[in-house]
Amino acid sequence: MRDDVEKIISQAAAEVSAASSLAELDEVRVRYLGKKGRITAALRSLGACPPEERPALGKLLNEARESVEAMLTRRRDEVAALERAKALEAERVDVTLPGTRPPVGARHPIRMVYEELEEIFGRMGFEVAEGPEVELDYYNFEALNVPKNHPSRDIQDTFYISDEVVLRTHTTCVDVRVMKGRKPPVRAIIPGKVYRSDASDPSHLPVFHQLDGFAVDEGITFGDLKGTLARFAREFFGADTKVRFRPSYFPFTEPSAEMDVSCVICHGRGCRVCKNTGWLEILGSGLFHPKVLEAVGYDPEKVSGLAFGMGADRIAMLKYGIDDIRLLAENDMRFNRQFLHINPAHIVHASREG
Amino acid sequence: MLVPYEWLKEFVPGLPPADEVARVLTMAGVAVEALTGEGEDAVFDFEITHNRPDLLNVFGLAREAAAVFSLPLRHPELAVPEEGGAAEGMASVEIAAPGLCRRYIARIVTDVKIGPSPGWMQARLASSGVRPINNIVDVTNYVMLEVGQPLHAFDLDLVGGRRIVVRRAAPGESITTIDGEQRRLSEDMLVIADADRPVAVAGVMGGLETEVSERTKAVLLESANFDGVSVWRTSRALRMRTEASSRFSRGLWPENARIGVDRAAALIAAIGAGKIALGMLDAYPGREAPVYVTLRPRRVNHLLGTNIPAEEMKDILMRLGFIIESKDGDAYRVLVPDHRRDVSREEDLVEEIARLHGYDRIEATLPEGAPPEVRLDPARQVASRAGEILRACGLSEVETITFTNFEACRELRLPEDEVERRAVKISNPLSSDYTMMRTTLLTSLLDVLKRNAARREDDVAIYEIARVYLRREREDAPGSARGDSLPGSGSACEDLLPCEPTKIGLAVMGRIAEPSWERGAADAGFFDLKGIVETLLEGLGVRGARFVAASHPSLHPGRTARVVVAGDGDGSDGDIGDIGFLGELHPDVREALGLRKRACVAELDLASILAARDPVPRVKPLARFPAVTRDMAIVVRRDVASAEVRDEIAAAGADLVEDVRLFDVYEGPQVPEGHRSLAFSITYRSPERTLTDEEVEKAHRAISAALTEKLGATVRE
Missing domain, CATH: 3.30.56.10 (Phenylalanyl-tRNA Synthetase; Chain B, domain 1)
Structure with a gap:
């Protein structure tokens, strides 16, 4: 009987390891441990044995059952792993096939520039203000020290709606509107569309974008103007950006200055974009002309203000290497979609070899 | 230059x-x-x-x-070798319009020998971009380039009565200018006339008839100071911009007339082009008082943020020709030189000092004190959020030109009388494409689709958040344009300005997503765009937006909806407003634009969205009791709107219905003609307890009964 048991175990072991599927394993289990299985049958026939052998034989058979069960369990895990592996193998994909992308829309570069400018100036305490694009002649010109019927109007070619109403030629008119309703200190930037009757060409559009800004308070100095704008230039164009201020003329500022930044393309070594000067003209600025402060009811003896205005299109063109302003208004999807891959964190320009 | x-x-x-x-x-x-x-x-x-x-x-x-x-300056040679008779007896000068002519000097040149000017003079003219003509004309041009004074030479023998009268043009007068053009003059224009007729448009161009020629024997040399504004207006009206007119327009000073005429006379004599008569005719009614400006060095440093010593300031100003006349306390009295008519107040001196001191030597600082608090504009925040949502829906941002024209509006079948009434028209348009401001974003967005379609790009999904421009009508409340809401601009003139409401415009043509090898890709239709609009409105916190069948001239008559929303929630019954529309483009419009694929568009009003937003959204507590979901399929007449059925389900299910979702629409053989089957999944839940089967069954049956009774629906088992 003892020999029989060992034989059963060794046969079971052989069958377990021969089983290659969960179904076959189950058959083996039934054959040995099922109701009519061989070990079950042997246990049941224990009563026919002499009483003194029963305990030892019973123990032996129980051990045999546990051993077969253990073998089955071990083998079941093996077979399950094999079957899972087979199933997974059947599901293998070509990982180089293209992914299914959810549709994502791109930002327009002008908006990216505005957003970045709003963040930079926002950190310096400038709020965002807006005003009408169809504007009174008064705000666009007269309040900014450009009298009616005066030759200084030749500086800008203006679209007129009527004698009193124009399409604003700059966002500076909103400076006046904002100051008129407030007491200093005020710091604001004004993004928006502006209009000049210039025919379209690679660097002109009749509708383009500006960002004006100003800070009025007691004791605002020309040095503050320089410091504020130099900080903007470094944050926007990169920490190693240099700036220089050149005297200029705007009717609404005195003193007036134009700010150049070191060329973002060639880093000051000279290239086509900076016309070999190493500098790029970026914005006009100055301290508010006392007549402007008087027009909004401020006392120029007490209050002074720094003011600046820049073309957002030009800045977008420099930052993103765009060589024709018309691309910004055409909305050719082959152009617009490229801005899915370009964001303000990039300083996108040609290499230093440019 | x-x-x-x-x-x-x-x-x-x-x-x-x-x-x-x-x-x-x-x-x-x-x-x-x-x-x-x-x-x-x-x-x-x-x-x-x-x-x-x-x-x-x-x-x-x-x-x-x-x-x-800081270098020494040499002056041009002004000594005139006069000879022969006195100019006084050879001609006369009279200024009849002293407001427009501050000074008129004439010198007389006799024994004129017309010929080429010397080589050195021709060379300098050429390198300055001026074509040499003859010795007399070249001298006038040379002097204008050298000292900035425009001059004109008349053939004295052709000047009627040898008399110069500076006057306004008489009604109906005209002149042929030296470019051969006949010019009609108006009474606000200043002319130089002889005894009979105009011989020059003052400060702009001389007349052909009195021009210097080969036969000229005597010349009257004009050096004058004309009013800049008058010359500017005249040259604009006559569309003549000349070297002379642009100089006068920008402002010259009367003292320069003397320098100009003497310099010219000295040169004419020096090159042997003629003899200079004794003296000159000098009518000078507009002698100007000297201009003084106060300089306070402390204020200069205060404005610049510098410590420039007063001595350096004085030195800079003196180098520039200013004269420091006296000192009163800390303030200096500074005499402005004649040629610096741009300097009239202290700030002008501040700039002079700053620029010669050197802008680069002024230390860069930041404004002192804490920056003021920043006010955020909710409209800008909502617009920015709207952009994020729309980009996440696959729409790309565009930035379009705000102009349009009548033809483009006609192409979109927009009613002409309305466009005529509301459009802001440009009085001096640059081209026929850009004659007015857009009244809707559709013109701009469809132009983008058209341009892309023309480049074989048929899959375009775009949005723009920008303004349209509407001429104000009586019912429009003042201040409804964003810009007008600024305080303090309360001038009556504001009424002249149009409204500039900001719109959210969407346009989808062809596919939104890239086609996938796995799933293919379908072109977007009405419900894709509607889904985007719903996502947008929900994302912006607008609850309960409804879509109502509507019509729009540019859109498909059966595929257009108004978007209607509960207003500011103040509880009044009529508190419902339109916030925009959406629909599929009318096939006629699509064909007119040359679009190969169907397109859907929407336009929503930002201010209305802002007003319809849930002002203080709060997080709802999570449900503590389980939900039961039951489906219900009904057959109703085709003209019963699905929204009506959904509302009825919500109403009949009383408080137990948490959500109603439509998951199938079927029309076909198993449904009677003119009917359709709608299948809803209804979620029942109570916030207070776990619902029993009986409660759900009761509610479900009540809904079924209500649909049968009120909408004539048959509930399918």
Whole structure:
């Protein structure tokens, strides 16, 4: 009987390891441990044995059952792993096939520039203000020290709606509107569309974008103007950006200055974009002309203000290497979609070899 | 303005090399745009700012350069060798319009020998971009370039009565100018007339009939000071911009007329082109009082943020020709030189001091004190969020030109009378494409689709958040345009301005997503765009937006909806407003635009969205009891809107219905003609307890009964 048991175990072991599927394993289990299985049958026939052998034989058979069960369990895990592996193998994909992308829309570069400018100036305490694009002649010109019927109007070619109403030629008119309703200190930037009757060409559009800004308070100095704008230039164009201020003329500022930044393309070594000067003209600025402060009811003896205005299109063109302003208004999807891959964190320009 | 280096150096002999002159003058505010040629042959191209007409000539630039470089300045030769009779007896000058002519000087040249001017003069004219003509004309041009004074030479024998009258043109008068054009003059124009007729348009161009020619024996040389505004208006009205008119327009000073005429006379004599008669005819009714400006060095430093010593300020101003006359306490009385008519107040001196001290020597600082609090504009925040949502839906942002024209509106079948009534028209348009401001974003967005379709790009999904421009009508409340809401601009003129409401415009043509090898890709339709609009409105916190069948001239009559929303929630019954529309483009419009694929568009009003937003959204507590979901399929007439069925389900299910979702629409053989089957999934839940089967069954049956009774629906088992 003892020999029989060992034989059963060794046969079971052989069958377990021969089983290659969960179904076959189950058959083996039934054959040995099922109701009519061989070990079950042997246990049941224990009563026919002499009483003194029963305990030892019973123990032996129980051990045999546990051993077969253990073998089955071990083998079941093996077979399950094999079957899972087979199933997974059947599901293998070509990982180089293209992914299914959810549709994502791109930002327009002008908006990216505005957003970045709003963040930079926002950190310096400038709020965002807006005003009408169809504007009174008064705000666009007269309040900014450009009298009616005066030759200084030749500086800008203006679209007129009527004698009193124009399409604003700059966002500076909103400076006046904002100051008129407030007491200093005020710091604001004004993004928006502006209009000049210039025919379209690679660097002109009749509708383009500006960002004006100003800070009025007691004791605002020309040095503050320089410091504020130099900080903007470094944050926007990169920490190693240099700036220089050149005297200029705007009717609404005195003193007036134009700010150049070191060329973002060639880093000051000279290239086509900076016309070999190493500098790029970026914005006009100055301290508010006392007549402007008087027009909004401020006392120029007490209050002074720094003011600046820049073309957002030009800045977008420099930052993103765009060589024709018309691309910004055409909305050719082959152009617009490229801005899915370009964001303000990039300083996108040609290499230093440019 | 082209200026040869060697000409400049004639007046400032100590000048450094040309490239350094260019660099230093540019940094002092006299911009050199370009420098061509080498060494002594270098030529500057100056860009002179509008406030400095005194720099529109070689001597003026030399004077500035001498001040900037602290170098001695030579003056042009002004000594005139006069001979023969007195000018007084040879002609007369009268100013009949003294408001428009401050000074008129005439010198008489006799024994004129017309011929070519000397080579050196021709060479300088040529390098300054002026074509040589003859010795007399060349001298007038040369002097204008050299000292900035426009001159004109009349053939004295052709001047009627040898009499010059400076007057306004008489009604109906005209003149043929030396360019051969006949010019009709109006009464607000200033002319130079002889005894009978106009012989020149003052400050703009001379007349053909009195022009200097080969036969000229005597010349009347005019050097005058005309009112800049008057010359500017005349040259604009006649569409004639000349070297003379642009100089007068920007402002000249009467003293320069004397310098100009003497310099010209000296040159004519020197080159042997004629003899200069004794003396001159000088009518000078507009002598100006000297201009004084106060200088307070403390204030200069206060504005600049500097510590420039008063002595340096005085030195700078004196180098520039200002005279420090006296001192009163801390303030100096400063006499402005004649040629600096741009300087009229202390701030102007601040700039002079700053630019010669050097902008680069002023320390960069930041404004003192904590920055003011920043006010955020909710409309901008909502617009920004809207952009994020729409990009996440696959729409790309566009930035379009705000102009349009009647033809484009006609193409979209927009009603002409409404466009005519509401559009803001440009009185001086640049081209026929851009004659007015858009009244809807559709014109701009569809133009983008059209351009892309023309480039075989048929899959375009775009949005723009921008303004439209509507002429104000009586019912429009003042201040409804965003810009008007600023306080303090309360002038009556504001009514002249249009409304500029901001719109969210969407346009989808063809596919939104890239086609996938796995799933393919379908073109977007009405419900794709509607889904985007729903996502947008929900994302912006607008709850309960409804879509109502509607019509729009540009859109498909059966596929257009108004978007309606509960208003500001103040509880009034009529508190429902339109916030926009959406629909599929009408096939006629699509064909007119040359679009190959169907397109859907929407336009929503930002201010209405802002008003309809849930002002204080709060997080709801999570449900503590389980939900039960039951489906219900019904057959109703085709004209019963699905929203109506959904509302009825919600109403009949009372408080137990948490959500109603439509998951199938079927029309076909198993459904009677003119009917359709709608299948809803209804979620029941109570916030207070776990619902029993009986409760759900009761509610479900109540809904079924209500649908049968109120909408004539058959509930399918």
